[in-house]
Amino acid sequence: GAGVSQTPSNKVTEKGKYVELRCDPISGHTALYWYRQSLGQGPEFLIYFQGTGAADDSGLPNDRFFAVRPEGSVSTLKIQRTERGDSAVYLCASSRDRGSHYEQYFGPGTRLTVT
Amino acid sequence: AQSVTQPDIHITVSEGASLELRCNYSYGATPYLFWYVQSPGQGLQLLLKYFSGDTLVQGIKGFEAEFKRSQSSFNLRKPSVHWSDAAEYFCAVGSRTGGFKTIFGAGTRLFVKA
Numbered sequence: 001g002a003g004v005s006q007t008p009s010n011k012v013t014e015k016g017k018y019v020e021l022r023c024d025p026i027s028g029h030t031a032l033y034w035y036r037q038s039l040g041q042g043p044e045f046l047i048y049f050q051g052t053g054a055a056d057d058s059g060l061p062n063d064r065f066f067a068v069r070p071e072g073s074v075s076t077l078k079i080q081r082t083e084r085g086d087s088a089v090y091l092c093a094s095s096r097d098r099g100s101h102y103e104q105y106f107g108p109g110t111r112l113t114v115t
Numbered sequence: 116a117q118s119v120t121q122p123d124i125h126i127t128v129s130e131g132a133s134l135e136l137r138c139n140y141s142y143g144a145t146p147y148l149f150w151y152v153q154s155p156g157q158g159l160q161l162l163l164k165y166f167s168g169d170t171l172v173q174g175i176k177g178f179e180a181e182f183k184r185s186q187s188s189f190n191l192r193k194p195s196v197h198w199s200d201a202a203e204y205f206c207a208v209g210s211r212t213g214g215f216k217t218i219f220g221a222g223t224r225l226f227v228k229a
Contacts, residue, residue, distance in 0.1 A: 003158070040222075042219030045218075056216070091158070093158075103161070106158035109158065
């Protein structure tokens with residue numbers, strides 16, 4: 001069975017541009033999470049979806065960051081007016097349901113570089 | 116506030132030697148505790164978790180961890196390291212009281228020498 005997939009694997013963009021990062025969770029997983037991992041650090045929570053709704057977006061650093069999951073499966077993380085400090089690996093994870101949110105399965109990540 | 120400290124940025128062990136990676140947490144009560152491994156180009160993989168009960172937890176790939184409440188520690192161990200164990204290891208803590216946030220430590224990179 002397929003795991004969590006993320007596209008693109010690498011993204012280079014110029015400061016000020018808009019980017020979208022995509023996450024395909026494991027089929028049937030209702031919970032989806034986004035994390036950001038900066039160089040030399042552990043993953044940092046950004047947002048959690050249960051179904052189509054964002055159940056907790058308290059980790060989003062500012063209003064330039066936004067995420068959607070319109071049909072309860074694929075999710076897109078959107079970053080507006082990118083800054084060099086946004087450069088990081090963005091990780092997506094999914095879990096079977098709300099009760100098993102700690103059984104998270106991670107994707108390989110998207111490495112974002114803002115020049 | 117919850118926090119996780121992994122005191123060792125990197126550790127080198129010889130293949131076949133034993134391994135212990137340290138993890139200390141700060142939390143008001145007993146949290147959920149986890150160890151993840153991250154290999155280059157791979158996603159994070161859960162090695163083991165502690166929720167309650169027996170404080171010695173067995174995981175995949177021959178790893179185990181012991182929860183010590185008095186020391187606020189959850190150290191990861193393996194009796195005999197294989198070259199394929201070279202990777203980054205992350206300790207993490209999750210809240211028991213509402214929400215689900217998982218807080219990760221900064222990681223320990225394990226090098227294995229022949």
